[in-house]
Amino acid sequence: MHSSVKWSGNKTFLGLSNSGHSVAMDGNGGENAPSPMEMVLLGAGGCSSVDMVSALEDANQVIEGCEAVLSAERREQSPRLFTKINIHFVVTGTALDEARVASALKDSLEKYCSVCLMLGKGVEMTHSYEIIAK
Numbered sequence: 001m002h003s004s005v006k007w008s009g010n011k012t013f014l015g016l017s018n019s020g021h022s023v024a025m026d027g028n029g030g031e032n033a034p035s036p037m038e039m040v041l042l043g044a045g046g047c048s049s050v051d052m053v054s055a056l057e058d059a060n061q062v063i064e065g066c067e068a069v070l071s072a073e074r075r076e077q078s079p080r081l082f083t084k085i086n087i088h089f090v091v092t093g094t095a096l097d098e099a100r101v102a103s104a105l106k107d108s109l110e111k112y113c114s115v116c117l118m119l120g121k122g123v124e125m126t127h128s129y130e131i132i133a134k
Contacts, residue, residue: 015039037074040119041085045070047115048087051108056091059100064134065092082123087116089129096131105129 005015011027024033034042045068056063066089073084087109091101109116109127116125 037080037082040082040115041070041072044085044113044115044119045087048105048108048113049089051112052089052091052104055104055107056093056096056100059097059104061093061096061100063091063093063096065090065132082119084124084126085119086126086128088127090132091129092132092134094134096133098131101129101131 001018003015003017005013005025008014008024012032013025013027015023015025017023023039025036025039026033027035029035030038049066049068052068053063053066056066069088069090071086071088072082074080074082089101089105105127109120109125111117119125
């Protein structure tokens with residue numbers, strides 16, 4: 001996998017992904033685009049969301065929505081690493097099996113989500129969920 005990040009002026013950067021997509025990043029703490037640390041957090045939410053939806057679909061669950069709400073804490077001093085991340089999933093669907101939702105979440109964060117597994121080596125990762133029946 002390859003990617004590139006090109007400085008666009010000021011503290012704005014344009015990342016080009018291996019798959020050919022571009023994304024702006026902002027070194028001004030997210031003033032004009034997501035900051036690099038926000039991108040890391042979004043990556044964790046995106047990766048685990050893909051796992052959740054796939055696992056629930058494979059289990060024949062009727063899901064209509066899946067939202068990962070992430071909250072994180074960072075060190076005060078530089079480097080401002082994440083110290084804690086919580087991913088709270090809100091899963092919406094019809095007759096969802098709570099055990100399957102819990103299992104899908106656990107498997108994502110402990111077995112399959114590459115981003116969370118990588119972050120979990122140095123960050124306290126927690127998770128939770130809620131089910132909204134339709």
